[in-house]
Amino acid sequence: MDDQNKNLILASILSLLVIIIWTVLFPAAETDLPADTVTTTASAPAGDTALTPGSAGGEVSTETTAPAEPLPESAARVAVETPSVTGSISLRGGRLDELALNNYRESLDPGAEIVTLLNPTGSASPYYALFGWAPGTGLNSDSVPGANTLWSVESGETLTPESPVTLLWENGQGLTFRREISVDAKYMFTIRQTVENTGDAAPVLAPYGIIARHGEPADLKNFFILHEGAVQMADGELNEIDYDDFEGAGNHTPLKVATNGWTGFTDHYWMTTLIPRGETGFDLSTFQDPRRNIYQTTVKQPAITLEPGQTAEATTQLFAGAKEWETIRNYQNKGGVDKFLDSIDWGWFFFLTKPIFALLHWLNQQIGNMGWSIIALTLIIKLVLLPLAYKSYVSMAKMKELQPQMEKIKERAGDDRQALQKEMMALYKKEKVNPASGCLPILLQIPIFFSLYKVIFVTLELRHAPWIGWIRDLSAPDPSSLYNLWGLLPWNAPEPGSLLALIFIGILPLLLGISMWLQQKLNPAPTDPTQKMVFAWMPWIFMFMLGSFASGLVVYWIANNTITFTQQYAIMRSQGYKPDVFGNIKSGFKRTRKTDDKK
Incomplete structure (x- = not known):
């Protein structure tokens, strides 16, 4: 041959x-599986909420503790209305836990439902974002807002790109917590948390953000060419964690991020991502609570010692929406989100897939x-x-x-492979042909x-x-x-x-x-x-x-x-x-x- x-x-x-x-x-x-029907009126039982950062040794630690027992009554909600998303924020925990993507349908069928991204606890597939403060010296879990804290609305009625909403909670011990939530016309929420100390003590506390997902997604593809699970950027290094590779709660090691980074969950076409803002680094934890089958990723910013009369603040952005290339590129180039385009799974051939797309x-x-x-x-x-x-x-x-000449050479050579090869090479040389090209x-x-x-x-x-x-x-x-x-x-x-x-x-x-x-x-x-x-x-x-x-x-x-x-x-x-x-x-x-x- x-x-x-x-x-x-x-x-x-x-x-x-x-x-x-x-x-x-x-x-x-399959590219478009119908979404499971969800219930949006259920209250959140404690056993079904994410683990929130706890304290140890007088300092804010990376350990986790179970949230407090829930209040029996259902919480009110603040509506979210933008050109791109529709949903609501629960005043229990200030959770962003209802969100649908206005511009995308589950299928091409007439009357198909719009894509649902976030769901509250008590639904078929809870998936939500939480924010709060981890207690340190001088505080306990009841002194800071957590997963089940009942907030009140201080200002704003509906969250839109033109009108932010501010939530308020006082702990009765001299600390007043506020949470200002704003959103742009696409998929980026900005959560600005503040705490004011009107007491005499100087407590230590640290701001955090959590994205929690109960169980694996119903439409998980499990296709080797596509990454689904956690996606993280830590000081320029991309980490992708499949659901099978999540470490157990308490056995995980927090990742120290010195400058820039983000963390979240990525699906085939949709994504949620926490993006801490500030000049200091943060701790990033990604783990699973196997007992309750909850996957979560957490960012915790450095602890703050809050002197009497002082006010501290921390800002975290939350991307919750569709993985639109141009939108994500704008958040990277204009919004300063480090290497945000890498949240799209370009694969091993990224040097080809990126320019091709x-x-x-x-x-x-x-x-x-x-x-x-x-x-x-x-x-x-x-x-x-x-x-x-x-x-x-x-x-x-x-x-x-x-x-035709090659056929004649083959007939002459018969079973003599060496003669066949020799004559073929002579023919190639004579006619100046490269058979490999x-x-x-x-x-x-x-x-x-x-x-x-x-x-x-x-x-x-x-x-x-x-x-x-x-x-x-x-x-x-x-x-x-x-x-x-x-x-x-x-x-x-x-x-x-x-x-x-x-x-x-x-x-x-x-x-x-x-x-x-x-x-x-x-x-x-x-x-x-x-x-x-x-x-x-x-x-x-x-x-x-x-x-x-x-x-x-x-x-x-x-x-x-x-x-x-x-x-x-x-x-x-x-x-x-x-x-x-x-x-x-x-x-x-x-x-x-x-x-x-x-x-």
């Missing part, structure tokens, strides 16, 4: 092997359609790679021209394919993004199906991910198979019958394997194959070859060279 065919087969088999493993071991995740996003802004933007992106990638691919395509055209375009496509797959699967901008006609969601598989003649017959297509859906493919996978087959026809065919059969079946195997992949990825591959075919066809003609659409060469390299020699 010559080196050219070895490399082609190796690259193709590796690609096919990766796709088979992905499909079998990690089936395509930035370019795709820019194209979408210019074109206004993500499907056409993917095609435009493919064209740009192919133009960038053209100088590298040019010689490869020329070499592959020459190899195709030499197929034809593999370069295929190898270059592998990391780009992985990176684009990551971008399409992970980024929110592809979610529910339409293209043309029946393609209403580029992050989901092609919904059309041969099973109902692509909608012509009066029954529904098979459910995505089912065996029938893999067999009765849609229009896009079918076009993919045809484009791969045509593009393959321009490449030199293997001389070995077994290899030739493998190559003949490969486009159709890929067609079925990719049928359950995101439509956006299939659109990319179709565009890539079409552009590659066009480039290769044009280059072959520029070198004196005249292939038809099926790759058959009518006149070629050898005859052109002889004509030139006569001149």
Whole structure:
């Protein structure tokens, strides 16, 4: 077997092997599961609230204590209304525990509910943010506001971008606590906590913020290409913690952050993040309370000794919303949130995924359609790679021209592998052909394919993004199906991910198979019958394997194959070859060279 065919087969088999493993071991995740119904009127029992920082040794410590017994009555709420979110703040604990994302629906179905991000305790999936002060010297847990403290409203009726809300609580021991909450038009809340000392003592206390999640998310994907769980930035270092890797409460070691950082929970498309503000560092703790199955992440700022007559304050921001690339970039570049774009899971190929998505996003802004933007992106990638691919395509055209001579050499050599190899190398040298160069375009496509797959699967901008006609969601598989003649017959297509859906493919996978087959026809065919059969079946195997992949990825591959075919066809003609659409060469390299020699 010559080196050219070895490399082609190796690259193709590796690609096919990766796709088979992905499909079998990690089936395509459903992108839009309906949210569980939640109850928003339940009060919060103590056993169902997050652990709040406690004290030890006269100083504010990193240990945790269970919250106090709850008050029996339900607490009033303060409404939250912005262009991007709707929800409410419970006066019990001052918790932000009801939040829905106005601009996103659970599915494309008519009348689908808007996406719910935060839920109160007592609901099916509690998920909320808490703020307070940890007690130190001169204080106990009853002297500071905690998870079940009943606050009153000092100012403001509804939290909007134009009107902040201030909550008030007095401990009866000379300390007055206030919590001013403001929000912008997107997803960033700012919580400014103050404490005023009107007593005679000088207590020690420390401000903290908590995000707590009861149990794992109902729509957890558990897909290896996507990180779901805790995400942290600590002094420039990104940490990602899967739910399986959370340490137990009391066994965890707080992380000391010297300057900048943030911590929170990330889902497929949504995120909550605590961002401490101030010139000092903070402690970051992420752990699970296994007894109550509560995951939480906490930031605690340095302890303050509050002298009589003094007022102390601490500010923490809370991002709670959709992982929109442009919004998060603005919070990073204009809001000073250190490396906030890294909260999006760019993966190992971040050096490719980041620029690829930035370019795709820019194209979408210019074109206004993500499907056409993917095609435009493919064209740009192919133009960038053209100088590298040019010689490869020329070499592959020459190899195709030499197929008859290679067949004759194989017949002469018979089973003598050494003689076959020697004559093949002599032929390559005589005709100045590099058999390995034809593999370069295929190898270059592998990391780009992985990176684009990551971008399409992970980024929110592809979610529910339409293209043309029946393609209403580029992050989901092609919904059309041969099973109902692509909608012509009066029954529904098979459910995505089912065996029938893999067999009765849609229009896009079918076009993919045809484009791969045509593009393959321009490449030199293997001389070995077994290899030739493998190559003949490969486009159709890929067609079925990719049928359950995101439509956006299939659109990319179709565009890539079409552009590659066009480039290769044009280059072959520029070198004196005249292939038809099926790759058959009518006149070629050898005859052109002889004509030139006569001149």
